Amino acid sequence: MIVSDERPVGKRVMLMGTCLCDAFYDEAAKATVEVLEYLGVTVEFPENQTCCGQPAFNSGDWNASRKVARHTADVFAGDLPVIVPSGSCAAMNFHGNLLQFEEAPEEKINSLARRTWEVMDFIRHGLGVKTWPGTFAEPTRIAFHRSCHSRGSNSGEAILELLGSIGNAEIVPFGQGEQCCGFGGTFSVTFPHISGRMGTLKMDHILDAKPDILTSGDMSCLMHLTGLARAQGRPVRHCHAIEILRDTLPVKS
Amino acid sequence: MPQQIDTYARNISDEKQHSVIDGSSAGTDKRYKALHHDYGDPNPLRKLAGAIKDHTLHHLDEYLEKSEKALTDRGVHVHYASTDEDARQAILSILREHGVTQLTKSKSMAAEEIHLNPFLIENGIDCLESDLGEFIIQLDGDEPSHIVKPIIHKNRRGIAETFLREGIAADYNDDPETITRRARVHLRGKYMTAEAGITGANFVCSDTGRLVLVTNEGNSRFGMAPNKLHIALVGIEKIIPKERDLSVFLNLLGRSATGQQLTVYTEFINGPKSANQADGPEHMHVVFIDNGRTDVLASNCREILRCIRCSACQNVCPVYRQASGHAYRSTYGGPIGAVLSPILFGSRFPELADLPKASSLCGACNEVCPVDIPISDLLLRLRDKAKREEIPSEGAIPMSPFATLATSPSLWRTAMTMSKAMNHLPIQVAPIKPLQDWLGQRTLPESHGGDFRKWLKERRR
Numbered sequence: 031m032i033v034s035d036e037r038p039v040g041k042r043v044m045l046m047g048t049c050l051c052d053a054f055y056d057e058a059a060k061a062t063v064e065v066l067e068y069l070g071v072t073v074e075f076p077e078n079q080t081c082c083g084q085p086a087f088n089s090g091d092w093n094a095s096r097k098v099a100r101h102t103a104d105v106f107a108g109d110l111p112v113i114v115p116s117g118s119c120a121a122m123n124f125h126g127n128l129l130q131f132e133e134a135p136e137e138k139i140n141s142l143a144r145r146t147w148e149v150m151d152f153i154r155h156g157l158g159v160k161t162w163p164g165t166f167a168e169p170t171r172i173a174f175h176r177s178c179h180s181r182g183s184n185s186g187e188a189i190l191e192l193l194g195s196i197g198n199a200e201i202v203p204f205g206q207g208e209q210c211c212g213f214g215g216t217f218s219v220t221f222p223h224i225s226g227r228m229g230t231l232k233m234d235h236i237l238d239a240k241p242d243i244l245t246s247g248d249m250s251c252l253m254h255l256t257g258l259a260r261a262q263g264r265p266v267r268h269c270h271a272i273e274i275l276r277d278t279l280p281v282k283s
Numbered sequence: 284m285p286q287q288i289d290t291y292a293r294n295i296s297d298e299k300q301h302s303v304i305d306g307s308s309a310g311t312d313k314r315y316k317a318l319h320h321d322y323g324d325p326n327p328l329r330k331l332a333g334a335i336k337d338h339t340l341h342h343l344d345e346y347l348e349k350s351e352k353a354l355t356d357r358g359v360h361v362h363y364a365s366t367d368e369d370a371r372q373a374i375l376s377i378l379r380e381h382g383v384t385q386l387t388k389s390k391s392m393a394a395e396e397i398h399l400n401p402f403l404i405e406n407g408i409d410c411l412e413s414d415l416g417e418f419i420i421q422l423d424g425d426e427p428s429h430i431v432k433p434i435i436h437k438n439r440r441g442i443a444e445t446f447l448r449e450g451i452a453a454d455y456n457d458d459p460e461t462i463t464r465r466a467r468v469h470l471r472g473k474y475m476t477a478e479a480g481i482t483g484a485n486f487v488c489s490d491t492g493r494l495v496l497v498t499n500e501g502n503s504r505f506g507m508a509p510n511k512l513h514i515a516l517v518g519i520e521k522i523i524p525k526e527r528d529l530s531v532f533l534n535l536l537g538r539s540a541t542g543q544q545l546t547v548y549t550e551f552i553n554g555p556k557s558a559n560q561a562d563g564p565e566h567m568h569v570v571f572i573d574n575g576r577t578d579v580l581a582s583n584c585r586e587i588l589r590c591i592r593c594s595a596c597q598n599v600c601p602v603y604r605q606a607s608g609h610a611y612r613s614t615y616g617g618p619i620g621a622v623l624s625p626i627l628f629g630s631r632f633p634e635l636a637d638l639p640k641a642s643s644l645c646g647a648c649n650e651v652c653p654v655d656i657p658i659s660d661l662l663l664r665l666r667d668k669a670k671r672e673e674i675p676s677e678g679a680i681p682m683s684p685f686a687t688l689a690t691s692p693s694l695w696r697t698a699m700t701m702s703k704a705m706n707h708l709p710i711q712v713a714p715i716k717p718l719q720d721w722l723g724q725r726t727l728p729e730s731h732g733g734d735f736r737k738w739l740k741e742r743r744r
Contacts, residue, residue: 214643
């Protein structure tokens with residue numbers, strides 16, 4: 031995974047809301063806007079955005095995924111940072127796209143790759159926020175699922191540092207943290223048994239740690255994990271890490 | 284329709300699966316401890332190793348020539364085999380030349396790849412596997428399921444039963460040490476009567492022509508010491524430029540494979556026995572095998588030829604752990620196999636094109652690879668290749684409707700808003716197979732389609 035060393039930083043950004051937040055997890059997208067605005071950042075939301083194209087890319091249909099990637103690159107044209115509340119969609123922009131255009135690179139695709147930040151990475155390393163000025167009302171145990179698409183990027187460490195700095199927060203470790211949750215997009219459909227087993231194992235480890243909240247930088251992992259857990263009769267409170275940042279901020283008077 | 288590997292995993296016995304999960308998890312833990320204890324951050328070393336291998340592969344023709352010359356200077360006979368059949372025939376004719384009827388063989392993935400054992404046995408040569416794991420595989424008529432631990436899928440109870448059944452042991456005893464001692468007694472007798480030893484090689488140093496073999500059982504030494512002929516079957520990608528490069532590779536190999544700083548035996552083979560040596564083979568042959576490797580070199584997945592067969596990617600792979608190596612239907616299982624098998628055995632690509640799909644693309648394999656192979660990128664390139672070659676894929680979801688939707692913004696927005704209707708529909712019984720496969724084990728969150736966009740508009744008003 032290659033994250034550009036020259037990613038732009040600024041107080042005006044474009045938000046890539048992700049299809050999953052568009053369809054299910056509006057709270058994560060709202061929290062992204064609210065947290066960025068709290069930090070003095072102006073957030074633009076290009077209306078014509080859809081999806082990063084990852085489902086087609088991972089399926090091997092690169093003709094289809096290149097079409098979607100070109101659309102996305104057009105929608106986010108310009109020189110503003112592109113902020114994504116998902117390690118997975120961000121990695122599609124700065125890694126997957128380069129792979130599927132490696133034989134015939136396109137400048138707009140490269141430009142999108144250079145400008146893309148996963149939101150927690152942006153807050154920690156782009157804006158330089160080291161500690162989060164938030165507090166939980168009660169001591170709160172947080173299980174942080176480090177999504178695989180943040181491997182090789184700075185997002186995992188950024189999330190740990192920011193969440194760990196919240197008052198009353200305790201990050202609780204759990205077994206085999208390096209193992210994938212088993213979602214993998216279309217993988218969870220074409221490999222339902224293995225995907226389900228991987229997710230169940232992951233939930234076993236997570237629940238052993240008795241967290242109050244399960245969080246991640248990727249709602250896709252949480253959709254799969256909590257979908258399994260609910261069906262197994264062991265629901266767990268969960269949200270995107272950016273929601274924790276928002277929800278622990280002091281209430282404005 | 285779930286893919287083949289998923290179905291295989293579903294039907295695997297609990298016993299086999301526990302063996303695989305326990306063995307591979309232990310391997311991952313040991314690797315982590317050994318590597319990070321000694322190197323803190325092993326990434327620079329992994330990258331260096333990858334770069335050395337890459338350099339060698341870019342100049343493979345030169346290094347192959349150099350190796351041949353250095354080996355020949357040491358008195359080694361060098362052969363080249365383009366295909367598996369060429370390699371088998373080359374080995375058979377060397378053995379016949381020397382009138383060999385009985386030999387021992389140490390573990391070699393290249394030999395597994397060309398199915399050397401059954402071939403030699405068919406041709407009347409008694410060929411005994413001397414690696415303990417491979418010996419048990421041979422007794423059971425089974426297939427190895429792991430590169431380093433071929434019997435990772437077995438447990439000691441099954442092995443004790445095999446020994447009893449095959450007359451290796453007079454009674455049932457599943458104590459691992461007893462099993463090993465019994466195998467040792469049996470194998471030692473065989474070493475003394477064997478007329479030749481076949482090995483693979485972990486490295487061939489092109490500057491000195493020395494072969495390097497790493498083992499933990501010392502079986503290849505035993506295989507060579509008492510007899511007159513040594514044949515090494517070596518993939519052409521095993522060459523390294525200089526002997527000093529071993530300082531990088533040996534430090535990575537043992538730690539990545541078994542969590543050992545070095546394997547118990549590291550053998551440097553200088554060629555046939557010299558005049559002042561008491562024993563050792565008088566004749567030594569090296570058979571360099573291509574068997575699809577140059578095709579891989581010409582492909583966009585050539586990085587996979589850096590592989591030093593450590594099995595770290597198998598151990599860490601969550602899909603491998605669930606499915607076992609046998610699910611991959613070829614010599615190499617797990618992530619390395621998912622990339623290598625479909626392209627190494629090129630004519631089998633259509634049949635093995637599902638292997639690269641058996642991954643959530645989590646990238647754990649990339650992180651542990653001692654030669655820095657970007658395995659998940661290669662899996663993706665092979666998925667693209669399968670699609671371009673129009674190879675049918677079980678259960679694949681057609682992606683062109685998705686692409687149409689995702690490039691039509693107003694249609695997309697409408698679809699998002701409409702998706703809320705799902706909240707009121709009995710989707711649990713909708714006749715959509717992929718949805719059912721997914722919902723079979725999970726619940727779907729409530730649709731909030733379009734809510735964020737609506738919220739943002741109101742906020743900006």
